[in-house]
Amino acid sequence: MIGKISTGRNFRGCLRYLHEGRLQESEELQLEEMARKQAEVIHYNKCFGTREQVAKQLVEVQGLNPKLLKPVLHASFSFAYADAALLTKQQKVDIAIAMSEEFGFDQNQFIVITHADTVHEHIHILVNRVGYDGKTVNDSNSYKRMAQFCRDMEKRYKLTPVLSPNRFLASGERMAIGKRVDHRKELLKKTLVWAISESGTIETVKIRMQERGYHVHLGRGITFTDKQQVRFNGSQVGYSLADINAQLIRQRRIAQQEKQQQMRLREQTKSEKLTGKKTKGRSI
Structure with a gap:
């Protein structure tokens, strides 16, 4: 209790x-x-x-x-x-x-x-x-x-x-509690890193975290409450709301660049195939 x-x-x-x-x-x-x-x-x-x-x-x-x-x-x-x-x-x-x-x-x-x-x-x-x-x-x-x-x-x-x-608590008990809290923070951070990598928007991050059992509150910042009712600010695990949004923007930019690169490669491959066919036809 x-x-x-x-x-x-x-x-x-x-x-x-x-x-x-x-x-x-x-x-x-x-x-x-x-x-x-x-x-x-x-x-x-x-x-x-x-x-x-x-x-x-x-x-x-x-x-x-x-x-x-x-x-x-x-x-x-x-x-x-x-x-x-x-x-x-x-x-x-x-x-x-x-x-x-x-x-x-x-x-x-x-x-x-x-x-x-x-x-x-x-x-x-x-x-x-x-x-x-x-x-x-x-x-x-x-x-x-x-x-x-x-x-x-x-x-x-x-x-x-x-x-x-x-x-x-006595000092020994405080150390034990501290280790448990750190474990919660590490688990939260690991889960959050995964959620960000699998998301394109902050709302999707929220959904992913809720699927893993965290209550997420979005306001001026972002907070996460686990199943034991322990609450952390995003900044406590190194990911403030601004940090998360910045990471999402970078991911979208990288994804767009990769998509463009793939399109250029496809066009280049298509062009090379067409060019190869024409050259072969002239040699005959």
């Missing part, structure tokens, strides 16, 4: 992402993204309604502490592949409630949303850090607390154990 936690500024933006997924280039692609996400709200706490109604309620309570720059707390839990279908919907809700008690936002507004777009089941919790009393949920040491919470939930629900976040 892997837990992540972050804070942000915009409730509506976070809600849009949780319901619709990453912003796509067209309405058709956005609908496909939503279909993949299969977002479902499984729990409301002190708020309720449509996405817009919930956003309005969160913003209204946020107004009780207008000086707070980051009122959004977003937590997510990803479960190991081996734990697929192990937890019921209610148990997922129970984990979210347990976290709310552990982190002190059980009396605040929050919603719990499930996604089904990866091989790993995962849930998201969107929290209003501002309570009805105007006080703010403390987010100090949140990463370390999240790591410990995940270990506790693994024991409680007999889930596949996952090593704690790298920064909280």
